[in-house]
Amino acid sequence: MLPLASARARVLAECPRLHPLALPIDEVLGCVTSVPLVAEEAVPPFDNTAVDGYAVRAADTTDAPVRLRDLGTLAAGDVAEVAVGRGEALRIMTGAPLPVGADAVVMVEDTEPAGDGHVLVRSSVGPGAAVRRAGEDVRPGDVVIEAQTELGPAHLGLLASLGYRRVPVHPRARVGVLSTGDELVDGPGPLGPGQIRDSNRRLLLALLAQTGCTPVDLGLVPDDEGAITAAVGRGVAECDAVLTSGGVSMGDFDLVKVLLDRLGRMEWMQIAIRPAKPFAFGVVAGTPVFGLPGNPVSSLVSFELLARPALRQMMGHRHLDRPRVAAVADDGLGRRPDGKTHYVRVHVAWGDDGRYHARASGAQGSHQLAAAAAANGLAVVPDGDGVPPGGLVGILLFA
Ligand code: AMP
Ligand code: MG
Secondary structure, eight states: OBOHHHHHHHHHHTOOOOOOEEEEGGGOTTOEESSOEEOSSOBSSSOEESSSEEEEOGGGGTTOSEEEEEEEEEOTTOOOSSOOOTTEEEEEOTTOBOOTTOOEEEEGGGEEEEETTEEEEOSOOOTTTTEEOTTSSBOTTOEEEOTTOBOOHHHHHHHHHTTOSEEEEEOOOEEEEEEEOTTEEOSSSOOOTTOEEOOHHHHHHHHHHHHTOEEEEEEEEOSOHHHHHHHHHHHHHHOSEEEEESOOSSSTTOHHHHHHHHHSEEEEEEBSEESOOEEEEEEETTEEEEEEOSSHHHHHHHIIIIIHHHHHHHTTOSOOSOOEEEEEETTOEEOOOOSSEEEEEEEEEEOTTSSEEEEEOSOOOTTOOHHHHTOSEEEEEOSSSEEOTTOEEEEEEOO
């Protein structure tokens, strides 16, 4: 059996970053920048007021309370046609440009109308009070976002404030998904004898969407050479990577590995993990192909441990893995030594004692997806006798 780390290294070596593209800003949430992003404009672009109030000369307020001549009102988006002279004040709304002559703003709460076109300023302010200076957030030439940054909502807001319409990023990987198996059906009708429904295609398409990839449904094909070859051929022609499910273990009709061998450079691996021991990986016509096992939970675990990190690498991410935390295994996670690392579906919750607590989320057979649906993480249980009740275990957190 191959250690997981070796399998992973082989896969990562064949999955280089995708070539960067300048994509529209409304398509890049979750994408990774390919170069440092530099500001060409200042933010704020001009000196403006942080509050609703009166723009004044600070020196005029030293002996507050003082009466100043009210010059009228300036809204955000307008520009003052008058300058603020000595003894004068201009009513100004948050975000409006500071008028010429003024060097501070008095909050409206510290003023009151004084009749006869005047305002009473009750307290004094220093120069610069409540003024937001041009460029105090960002100056032209600043690197605002480093290369290899995963773009979140605040990044997009920042880029929008700088006038970015397109952003240089590693694009989303287009990834095809193919289910194989004569026993599988896709559709609403009743099951015939020996049939089961195809769950893996939905599962994998959803995992891809969650990973930030563009999922491409290559359909469900029977254990038939021609059908599998055609579907894989379409996948490697149209996609940046292909996932197949089923047909990679030791059964008589496990054709996927036979066919992929013929089509490209493939490797069959027995990985020292449970579930998801059988795994195939290779490059067909320049496109990485992941042969995931057919058992649904194995497919899920194989995706999490091998395909997801590789796809994240292709999309430029620096951090390839799910976040890891330590949790108390309340009921323990017992097991027998078998040379494998076990990945146990668990539900993890934050406890009042300031620690995470994990419990198995249900029956752990590799065909049993119910416990995966109830899980929010995978406990990593090393080879040996497992974790006793109250012991600590490492968790890969899904959410
Ligand atoms: P295989 O890897 O093709 O030998 O399949 C292993 C087990 O997983 C068998 O019990 C299959 O019926 C089941 N299986 C394979 N593909 C799927 C799928 N797409 N959805 C649900 N179960 C599957
Ligand atoms: Mg099969």
